Amino acid sequence: MFSIRSLLQAWKEIRPYFIFSVILFFAGMVIGGTPNEQLAGFFENQLKGIQSISNSISTSSNPEMTAFKHITLNNVYITIMAMGLGIIAGIMPAFMLVSNGMVMGYLLSGFSAAGENVFLLIVKGLLPHGILELSAVFLGCAYGMRYGITLIKGIFGSAFGKENAWEPFVRTAIGSVPALIAVVVLLLLGAVVESTITYWLMKP
Template sequence: MGLKVFFYDLRTTRRLILIAALFFCASIVVGWLSTGVIQAILAQQMEGLGGVAQRLQNSEHPQWSFFVFIFFNNAIKCVLVIYTGALFGIVPFIFLIVNGMVLGFVVHLQTDMGRSMYEIVVKGLLPHGVIELPVLIIACAFGLKFGVNIISTLGTSIGLKRKGTGPSWEVFLKQTLTVSIWSVIFLFIAAAIESGITYRLLSH
């Protein structure tokens, strides 16, 4: 469960992490360029998030409220996205695409409203995003790996693959537990930064 074990597990999944990162980056571009139906869907997503943000802002202790919401929202989603990957990797794939598109859409929207890229990226995204976004990508990569392993095991069971060539489920499930624990730890740090440093930077 140590940090060395966590980084070792990342190395064993580096190809899927790279694939997940590429999908995420491509989704940001799609979100930035979105029009029509896609833009309407993303705008609806933003409306919902805007309503939540307004309620948190109006609470008695806004920064604490933001921290609690951000941490639990991200931590629960990241752990779920790993294990719902058992559904052939569909959930983590959708989660990855949607989050990338929302990010691209938000950045584009903010620039249209007159905010500089420096303010959006350096003040608004970088302080917490440097931790939060890699964790999101890693969680999705392990969710995709779960789906790949399920498909591989099914292939073996129906004779499409030779026995003994499938994944070691004991090893993989230990990896998912390690990744889940460290994801939650890193997301705790990211939430503290976002509700503290990012919140203050964007308030001025």
């Protein structure tokens, strides 16, 4: 399971889903960055939740530690949930990627409209931790989508008498164990960076 050969094989199988996860997220960013009054209510509700979290962190006696705990628990919970619930036809991870991408696109569009330097904001406020966290999210969602697809293939393959119809699903389940470890480690590292380096860079 943890041999180099098995890990490379697992990556080969999950790579198309990983790439698709990246595409879904950035497609969501494009949608979110495009003015759309019909989605304004959705975005505002999301921003209220983000603002509430930001306020609780900034008013804490130890903002860095509060940020680390909240970011870690939230990211790990959501990513693992998307990974597991992807078994339902891969819908949950796909929705999570698009919706989060939309919120990100909407935020960046808003900062740009307000005259902010979006490039600097991305470099200072997103890239330091985003590379780690997004890699974990893409990997988790990729496994979630593959779970759903291989489950459907297994069901229909069995129904039509196909031999070894469940092999892809079993391989996905086995490969998800080291992937889950990688997801948690990446999210932990991302939370450390976000609650320290990013917090310091974005401090007024």
